[in-house]
Amino acid sequence: MAEEVMNNKQIILKHYVEGYPKESDMEFKNNSIKLNVPEGSNVVVLKNLYLSCDPYMRNRMSKLEGSYVESFTPGSPITGYGVSKVLESGDPNFQKGDLVWGMTGWEEYSIVTATHSSLLKINHDKDVPLSYYTGILGMPGMTAYAGFYEICSPKKGENVFVSAASGAVGQLVGQFAKMLGCYVVGSAGTKEKVDLLKNKFGFDEAFNYKEEQDLDATLKRYFPDGIDIYFENVGGKMLDAVLLNMKLHGRIAVCGMISQYNLKKTEGVHNLFNVIAKRIRMEGFLVFDYYHLYPKYLEIIIQQIKAKNIVYVEDIAEGLESAPNALVGLFSGSNVGKQIVMVSR
Amino acid sequence: MAEEVMNNKQIILKHYVEGYPKESDMEFKNNSIKLNVPEGSNVVVLKNLYLSCDPYMRNRMSKLEGSYVESFTPGSPITGYGVSKVLESGDPNFQKGDLVWGMTGWEEYSIVTATHSSLLKINHDKDVPLSYYTGILGMPGMTAYAGFYEICSPKKGENVFVSAASGAVGQLVGQFAKMLGCYVVGSAGTKEKVDLLKNKFGFDEAFNYKEEQDLDATLKRYFPDGIDIYFENVGGKMLDAVLLNMKLHGRIAVCGMISQYNLKKTEGVHNLFNVIAKRIRMEGFLVFDYYHLYPKYLEIIIQQIKAKNIVYVEDIAEGLESAPNALVGLFSGSNVGKQIVMVSR
Numbered sequence: 107m108a109e110e111v112m113n114n115k116q117i118i119l120k121h122y123v124e125g126y127p128k129e130s131d132m133e134f135k136n137n138s139i140k141l142n143v144p145e146g147s148n149v150v151v152l153k154n155l156y157l158s159c160d161p162y163m164r165n166r167m168s169k170l171e172g173s174y175v176e177s178f179t180p181g182s183p184i185t186g187y188g189v190s191k192v193l194e195s196g197d198p199n200f201q202k203g204d205l206v207w208g209m210t211g212w213e214e215y216s217i218v219t220a221t222h223s224s225l226l227k228i229n230h231d232k233d234v235p236l237s238y239y240t241g242i243l244g245m246p247g248m249t250a251y252a253g254f255y256e257i258c259s260p261k262k263g264e265n266v267f268v269s270a271a272s273g274a275v276g277q278l279v280g281q282f283a284k285m286l287g288c289y290v291v292g293s294a295g296t297k298e299k300v301d302l303l304k305n306k307f308g309f310d311e312a313f314n315y316k317e318e319q320d321l322d323a324t325l326k327r328y329f330p331d332g333i334d335i336y337f338e339n340v341g342g343k344m345l346d347a348v349l350l351n352m353k354l355h356g357r358i359a360v361c362g363m364i365s366q367y368n369l370k371k372t373e374g375v376h377n378l379f380n381v382i383a384k385r386i387r388m389e390g391f392l393v394f395d396y397y398h399l400y401p402k403y404l405e406i407i408i409q410q411i412k413a414k415n416i417v418y419v420e421d422i423a424e425g426l427e428s429a430p431n432a433l434v435g436l437f438s439g440s441n442v443g444k445q446i447v448m449v450s451r
Numbered sequence: 452m453a454e455e456v457m458n459n460k461q462i463i464l465k466h467y468v469e470g471y472p473k474e475s476d477m478e479f480k481n482n483s484i485k486l487n488v489p490e491g492s493n494v495v496v497l498k499n500l501y502l503s504c505d506p507y508m509r510n511r512m513s514k515l516e517g518s519y520v521e522s523f524t525p526g527s528p529i530t531g532y533g534v535s536k537v538l539e540s541g542d543p544n545f546q547k548g549d550l551v552w553g554m555t556g557w558e559e560y561s562i563v564t565a566t567h568s569s570l571l572k573i574n575h576d577k578d579v580p581l582s583y584y585t586g587i588l589g590m591p592g593m594t595a596y597a598g599f600y601e602i603c604s605p606k607k608g609e610n611v612f613v614s615a616a617s618g619a620v621g622q623l624v625g626q627f628a629k630m631l632g633c634y635v636v637g638s639a640g641t642k643e644k645v646d647l648l649k650n651k652f653g654f655d656e657a658f659n660y661k662e663e664q665d666l667d668a669t670l671k672r673y674f675p676d677g678i679d680i681y682f683e684n685v686g687g688k689m690l691d692a693v694l695l696n697m698k699l700h701g702r703i704a705v706c707g708m709i710s711q712y713n714l715k716k717t718e719g720v721h722n723l724f725n726v727i728a729k730r731i732r733m734e735g736f737l738v739f740d741y742y743h744l745y746p747k748y749l750e751i752i753i754q755q756i757k758a759k760n761i762v763y764v765e766d767i768a769e770g771l772e773s774a775p776n777a778l779v780g781l782f783s784g785s786n787v788g789k790q791i792v793m794v795s796r
Binding site for chain 1: 518519690718729730732733734735
């Protein structure tokens with residue numbers, strides 16, 4: 107097989123990050139890559155199509171020890187979930203031309219092993235956008251599904267509050283809760299997102315937390331009888347206000363704390379005594395523990411998308427060059443819906 | 452029936468309390484009481500024998516709204532769990548001479564209704580001290596039992612940490628965990644208590660948190676592999692250190708936060724992100740939700756006491772006059788074991 111050397115644009119993490127990440131923490135680099143599978147190797151050569159920007163990636167930009175994720179390697183490309191096309195494969199489970207999703211590099215082409223990248227083959231239904239495998243049909247979708255159904259113990263008629271509600275996970279949690287017959291309120295950081303929550307995702311109510319002076323009073327306004335279920339994506343002050351407004355035997359599914367990831371010292375949470383007084387169950391979870399449910403989830407959710415019972419909003423940045431800006435934007439909330447980067451169609 | 456008017460010494464809450472309670476927040480008062488049951492009334496007239504000092508009583512000294520407990524009434528006697536003898540009864544379920552436990556007043560004689568006071572008749576086994584119904588055979592015992600078995604999901608061989616471990620609840624949780632074959636470490640605030648934990652209650656290890664500069668390092672020393680179960684009695688800095696040392700899928704039973712009850716602003720808890728990364732379940736509970744298990748618990752625990760598989764340490768203050776000092780002492784940790792007040796033998 108002739109060696110095929112290609113130009114390979116990459117997004118490199120320059121150094122570990124403290125505080126808010128900046129575009130200048132990353133650099134755009136032209137590299138080259140041999141697209142062949144070496145004799146006897148089981149690697150898979152990928153052409154990356156869509157890359158996913160997810161809040162957990164902020165943690166990987168820091169120097170971590172013994173965390174649930176590994177640090178990125180300074181000087182190397184950022185890695186994350188993506189949708190790719192197989193160009194060559196030394197792995198018998200994948201063939202040239204296959205569409206796959208899993209962990210890949212922030213670059214045009216990546217060479218990965220299927221197990222290390224958790225590669226899954228996509229059986230592409232043309233009625234559903236391929237990019238959805240970075241979101242509703244991928245990790246964020248499974249996160250919403252496992253978090254809501256497995257952790258929240260939801261019941262019809264319960265009061266559900268979702269923070270970061272227009273994001274990749276939140277928009278789905280709210281829709282799942284509405285389908286179950288819950289009263290659902292979401293918070294987000296712009297008027298545009300609040301409108302989306304109410305008009306597109308069908309939340310009963312939504313508010314812009316940046317315009318609220320007193321989150322406790324805000325929550326009392328939307329939940330005069332209290333909150334049964336809080337789907338936690340932000341942490342800090344919002345969690346403190348929620349604790350004051352939980353109902354007896356309420357449940358808090360702790361999915362993320364995006365408001366805290368860029369702080370050198372996190373905000374203290376002061377109202378934890380409510381966990382006792384209200385007998386609250388507060389439970390953290392990671393999607394990795396629930397992938398055994400993925401085939402079932404995928405089947406259900408594709409039906410729901412096609413039946414138009416569930417909608418999904420993506421914010422697509424065009425071109426690999428736009429990836430640093432897109433990732434950094436997650437932490438100021440500049441994305442509207444699930445943030446992805448289109449590398450190639 | 453002739454009216455019998457008796458002198459009735461009482462401990463009165465003078466006013467709502469802010470910060471640490473002081474003896475001077477309470478006053479000793481001589482009052483009088485008619486010990487008769489009015490015609491047609493279902494009240495029960497009690498002679499109080501033992502009164503219980505419990506940390507939750509601090510909350511009742513504050514002005515509360517919509518809390519899980521009611522405020523004490525300034526100008527009226529403090530109320531709490533106690534062991535009493537029935538002098539007269541208008542309630543067909545109780546007879547003169549019965550021994551009972553339930554909510555009573557901090558006074559020599561109280562007139563209560565059985566339902567409002569949750570009065571339960573004591574079938575007194577002479578091999579077990581009557582005072583135990585304020586502790587191991589009463590509310591704190593049920594708290595330890597429900598918290599450990601119903602909330603912690605304990606398994607043999609797991610690593611268990613108990614704070615305020617020599618207290619009314621903690622000493623039992625540690626012994627329950629040892630009986631199940633767990634590795635158990637407790638924290639307390641004096642050398643005497645630490646010795647008690649190791650030598651009397653059979654904890655594997657124990658430490659004086661007041662002598663530790665860095666609780667995170669301390670916990671790493673006692674739990675190099677991490678903590679599976681934390682039985683939380685103190686809150687604040689200890690909780691923050693524990694969160695750094697929990698194992699994956701660890702459980703935190705949130706029973707109390709005594710270190711926080713006297714603070715105008717509670718300490719902030721900063722390490723809650725670990726709830727996600729380690730998939731921790733943190734669950735608050737109140738004993739009131741578990742009293743359906745009480746008959747079963749009582750049967751088991753009396754057997755265990757008589758078989759000397761379980762020991763219980765009480766700190767008995769003599770005389771109603773000593774009650775304010777005993778209650779205040781809970782919050783500086785001056786009690787060694789379950790704090791009670793003996794009003795009358």
